[in-house]
Amino acid sequence: MIETVVKVDLPVDEMLQIRKMRLQPENGGNGRRISIVTGIHGDELEGQYVCYKLSDYIRKNMKYLAGTVDVYPALNPFGIDSITRGIPAFDLDMNRIFPGNTEGDMNEYLAAQIVRDAAGSDLVFDIHASNIFLTEVPQIRINELHADSLVPYAREANVDFIWIHGASTVLESTFAHSLNAAGTPTLVVEMGVGMRITQAYGDQLFAGIVHLMKRLGIWKGEDFDVRTPIVSADNEDVGFLNASTSGIFLKNVEHGAVLKKGDLIGRIVNPLTGTVADEITSPADGWLFTIREYPVVSEGSLLGRILYGKENSV
Amino acid sequence: MEKKILFKIKALYRDDFRVSGFSFGSGEKAVCIVGSMRGNENQQLYCCSQLIRKLKELEAKGRIHEGKEILVVPCVNPYSMNIKKRFWSIDNTDINRMFPGYDEGETTQRIAGGLFEAIKDYVYGLQFASFYMPGRFVPHIRVMKTGFEDVELAKKFGFPYVVLHTPRPFDTTTLNYNWQVWETKAFSVYTTFTEEIDRASARQAVEAVLNFLRKTDTIDYDGFEGYVSKVVSTEEMVTVRNRTAGFFEGKTGAGEHVRKGQVLAYIADCYEGNVTDEICSPTDGTILFTHAEPRVYQNTAVYKIIPEKDEW
Ligand SMILES: [Zn+2]
Numbered sequence: 001m002i003e004t005v006v007k008v009d010l011p012v013d014e015m016l017q018i019r020k021m022r023l024q025p026e027n028g029g030n031g032r033r034i035s036i037v038t039g040i041h042g043d044e045l046e047g048q049y050v051c052y053k054l055s056d057y058i059r060k061n062m063k064y065l066a067g068t069v070d071v072y073p074a075l076n077p078f079g080i081d082s083i084t085r086g087i088p089a090f091d092l093d094m095n096r097i098f099p100g101n102t103e104g105d106m107n108e109y110l111a112a113q114i115v116r117d118a119a120g121s122d123l124v125f126d127i128h129a130s131n132i133f134l135t136e137v138p139q140i141r142i143n144e145l146h147a148d149s150l151v152p153y154a155r156e157a158n159v160d161f162i163w164i165h166g167a168s169t170v171l172e173s174t175f176a177h178s179l180n181a182a183g184t185p186t187l188v189v190e191m192g193v194g195m196r197i198t199q200a201y202g203d204q205l206f207a208g209i210v211h212l213m214k215r216l217g218i219w220k221g222e223d224f225d226v227r228t229p230i231v232s233a234d235n236e237d238v239g240f241l242n243a244s245t246s247g248i249f250l251k252n253v254e255h256g257a258v259l260k261k262g263d264l265i266g267r268i269v270n271p272l273t274g275t276v277a278d279e280i281t282s283p284a285d286g287w288l289f290t291i292r293e294y295p296v297v298s299e300g301s302l303l304g305r306i307l308y309g310k311e312n313s314v
Numbered sequence: 315m316e317k318k319i320l321f322k323i324k325a326l327y328r329d330d331f332r333v334s335g336f337s338f339g340s341g342e343k344a345v346c347i348v349g350s351m352r353g354n355e356n357q358q359l360y361c362c363s364q365l366i367r368k369l370k371e372l373e374a375k376g377r378i379h380e381g382k383e384i385l386v387v388p389c390v391n392p393y394s395m396n397i398k399k400r401f402w403s404i405d406n407t408d409i410n411r412m413f414p415g416y417d418e419g420e421t422t423q424r425i426a427g428g429l430f431e432a433i434k435d436y437v438y439g440l441q442f443a444s445f446y447m448p449g450r451f452v453p454h455i456r457v458m459k460t461g462f463e464d465v466e467l468a469k470k471f472g473f474p475y476v477v478l479h480t481p482r483p484f485d486t487t488t489l490n491y492n493w494q495v496w497e498t499k500a501f502s503v504y505t506t507f508t509e510e511i512d513r514a515s516a517r518q519a520v521e522a523v524l525n526f527l528r529k530t531d532t533i534d535y536d537g538f539e540g541y542v543s544k545v546v547s548t549e550e551m552v553t554v555r556n557r558t559a560g561f562f563e564g565k566t567g568a569g570e571h572v573r574k575g576q577v578l579a580y581i582a583d584c585y586e587g588n589v590t591d592e593i594c595s596p597t598d599g600t601i602l603f604t605h606a607e608p609r610v611y612q613n614t615a616v617y618k619i620i621p622e623k624d625e626w
Contacts, residue, residue, distance in 0.1 A: 011559040011609040012584045091400060092446075096484055105555075106611040133405065170411075172483040242418060246326045270326065298404060299323045300421035 005072065006113035008106055018077065018110060020117070021051075023058050023069040032067035032218050035118045036209065038127040039072075040094045040175060042079020042086070046192040047127030049202035054209060064221030069213070070121070075114060075175075083195070085131065096170070099178035115178055122216050123153060124186040125209060126176050132194035133294040134302060135255045138201050141188045143167055144233075146180040151231070154187055156215060158208025158226040160256075161289055161307070164233040193293050230287070232307055239283060241304040243268060243297040247277045255291040255304075265304055268297060284308050315370050320387065321428030323421070331393050333429055338369045341381035344532050346436040346498075347523060348387045348429075348489065351410045352401065353394030357507045357516060358442035362388035364520045369533075377534040384532060385436065390429055411484060413492040430492065438467075438530060439493040440523060443502040447615070449606045450568045453515050453522075455543070456502040458485060462494040465545055468501055470529040471522040472540015475602065475620065478547040501526075506568060546620050552597050554617040556581050558590040562610040566617075570601050578617055581610065598622040 001024075007017040036054060038047025051073040058065055074080050076087060076094045086093045087107055100111025118124055130136045139161035140154040147164050154162045171177055179186040189205060192198035211226050213219035232238060243249070247268035259265070259282040268278040280303055282288075290305035297303065316337045323331040349355070349362035366386050372378060389395060393403050401408050407422045414434075415427025433439065445451065454475040457463045468476040485491050493500035503523065505515040521538050528535040556562070561582040566572055572595045581591035597619060605616035 008612050009559045011561075011611065085406065105614050109613060131405075169483050169486045240418075242420065246324055248326070272327070296326070296404065298325060298421045300419060300424040301404075302420055 005117045006110055008109065016077065016106075016110075018072070018075060018114060021055050021071040021073075023055065023062075023065060023071070024067075025062065025065050029065070029067045030217060032216055033070065033121045034067070034209070034213055034216060034218055035070040035072065035121040035124045036127070037072040037075060037118060037124060037175070039074040039076055039080050040126070041128060041131070041194075042076045042082065042084045042088075043132055043194045044085075044129035045080075045195060045197055046129035046201060047189075048073060049197045049199055050127055050205050050209070053202060053206045057206070057210070061221050064219055066220050067122075067213075067216070067218030069218065070118070072114075072118070085194075095175055096173045098173055098175045099182075111175075115175070115182075119179060119182055119184050121184055122218075123212060124176075124179055124184060125157075125189060125205075126186055127189045127191075127205070129192045129194055129196075130190055130290070133292060134290050135193040135293045136190045137161055137256050137289045138189065138191035138204055139163055139289065140229075141165060141190055143171060143177060143180070146185075147233070149185055150180070150187060153185060153212060155229060155231075156208065156212050156226055157187060157189075157229075158204055158211060158224070159189065159191075159229050160227065162229050162231045163238070164231070166235055230307065237308050239286065239306040239308055240302060241265065241280055241283075241306065243278070243299055243301040243303055245277045246298040248295050249292050249297045249301075249303060250295070251291055253288060253291070255288055257288045257291075259286055259288055259306065261285050266292070280304075282306060315366075315373060320432040321425060323424070328393070331425075333387065333390055333392075333425065335432065336366050336369075336386045336388070338373050338384045338386075339378035339382050339532075341383055343436045344382040344384060345438045345440065345527060345530065346385045346387070346433045348433065348439070348441045349389055350395065350442070351390045351489070352408065352444065353391060353397070353399045354509045355395075355442070355444050356509055356511055357505055358444060359389055359395070360511045361442045361503075361505065361516045361519050362386055364516060365523060368520060368524065372533055372535065379532055379534070382532045384527065385433065387429070387433065390425065410489060411487045413487055413489050414496070426489075430489070434493070434496045434498065436498050438526075439490075439498040439500040440526070441489055441500070441502050442519065443490070443504060444508040445504070445603070447605075448508075450506050450604050451504045452569045452600070452602050453503075453505050453518055454602065455522075456490075456504055458488075458490050458494065458500070458502075460491060460494040462497060462499070464499050467499055467530075469543040469545070471501070471503070471526045471543070472538070473503075473518075473522050473543055474541045476543045476545045477551075477602070478545060480548060544620070546602075550621065551602065552599065552619045552621050553615045554578065554593060554596065554619065555613045556591050556593055556610055556616050557613070558583075559610060559612045560584050560590055561608060562605055562616065564604055564606075564616075566601055566604070568601050568604050572599060572601060572619065574598050579605075584609065593617070595619065 101108040207224035286306040350359040412426035603618040
């Protein structure tokens with residue numbers, strides 16, 4: 001059943017609605033609930049496929065559904081509709097306004113109603129797709145403050161990588177942080193690239209979600225095997241590669257590549273002069289879990305992230 | 315006056331990205347003034363240009379105190395200004411959410427880091443700032459409460475109001491906040507406009523900065539003494555919101571005194587023109603901020619009022 005989570009009147013003949021699909025057995029189910037949320041960033045579309053696939057699969061196999069599945073495919077409908085990462089008209093990153101405020105402006109109000117609706121789920125997935133600049137292997141990012149409660153779920157989610165990162169004040173205003181702080185376990189998935197859909201990654205995450213539904217007693221049907229992710233809890237073992245100069249980046253390897261020290265990752269070239277401005281090589285053995293997708297770079301642009309250590313290969 | 319390049323990045327097809335500074339006097343790093351950081355901050359850029367013009371005159375007359383240096387950075391983001399984009403040209407990030415910066419990080423982190431390295435050792439830091447919501451302000455000085463704030467000093471600008479602001483999570487990456495963390499006494503100067511240039515409030519702001527420079531023993535200046543500032547915290551301010559979306563017809567402007575119950579604005583239906591909401595003041599006071607766009611979304615903070623306290 002499609003439900004409206006929150007709606008507000010817009011100035012010119014339009015109603016803004018954030019909607020979800022609620023899937024439940026006819027008897028209402030056992031009270032357990034998983035929520036799949038995506039579309040906070042309007043240019044990240046990988047979650048669209050996951051929402052479609054999960055909803056389609058469950059609706060065709062309703063007899064196995066024991067609990068509640070809430071699917072929120074578009075938290076920022078204006079952004080998705082206009083290829084805008086943030087909230088158009090406000091130039092605002094929606095993932096910096098949580099937990100919102102029911103007495104606040106339109107966006108704060110929307111944020112507060114979304115949090116109210118999703119809170120109390122046994123587990124929430126917040127699916128992101130990096131941005132238009134970078135491609136990521138399927139991974140879950142966890143704030144170290146919530147590592148104890150989240151890592152056990154993340155290990156079962158069929159992702160390749162779990163990255164436990166340091167706490168930062170700025171991240172306190174994200175959707176996931178607000179829910180985690182309120183005791184609703186929320187996993188942030190980053191996978192693929194902005195403005196595109198990588199179906200293989202969607203299929204992979206779908207299997208992880210169904211597996212966790214099974215573990216949570218929400219699903220009585222078929223289970224899927226999940227892979228064992230690499231877990232990084234040490235910020236020292238993740239290396240960032242930033243452009244030393246401006247130019248056009250040509251990648252030499254794909255994300256997920258296992259690298260030896262000195263392997264060529266890519267080149268920054270200058271089409272005006274026809275020269276190579278820089279060659280980017282791996283500073284050590286490791287696993288390239290992020291690579292630059294968007295070719296235009298300026299000094300400082302992120303080109304890739306490496307998890308160091310030769311045992312780190314999937 | 316000495317013009318220096320504080321930070322530079324080489325681009326592929328554009329001219330070098332440069333952050334330029336204008337230095338007056340020499341010696342102790344006394345006061346740094348930063349102007350526009352976003353591509354729409356015309357008023358902030360204009361204020362700096364007027365300040366530079368004035369400081370040039372004062373320097374020629376020997377009015378800058380021996381052993382004191384003043385640095386003015388009129389624009390931190392010429393790239394965005396020149397293409398009329400509010401945030402960073404390629405990834406839309408806001409430089410004023412990147413402090414203290416990082417010299418090995420992303421482009422805007424490097425810009426913030428490069429600038430901060432050049433300006434973090436000043437005793438006083440002033441920024442001509444703009445608000446995240448579009449609207450008009452009564453000129454005021456804003457001070458972030460970090461434990462290092464200095465309200466008495468903020469009064470030295472001689473502005474009618476000093477607004478004390480409790481930082482939210484995203485404020486911790488602004489220039490003002492990080493200046494204070496590095497023990498620079500930091501103040502944000504708000505004038506009425508951002509995109510449009512308003513010469514009257516720009517002049518008032520420049521005078522206030524010169525006033526501040528005089529009172530902190532940095533220059534000799536014979537100017538307007540200013541007001542005795544009233545200090546108000548953001549928690550004390552009364553926010554007035556509209557109930558319906560539609561055309562915004564403001565009846566009162568920033569700086570006006572209003573009475574409880576007075577009509578501040580009407581909201582009208584965008585198709586049929588009928589009034590759908592009448593916005594009344596919940597208190598006696600002075601309007602600090604007003605919404606300034608033709609249309610308004612539901613429940614927008616269209617007015618911020620400084621309530622009148624009982625005199626005694
Ligand atoms: Zn995202």
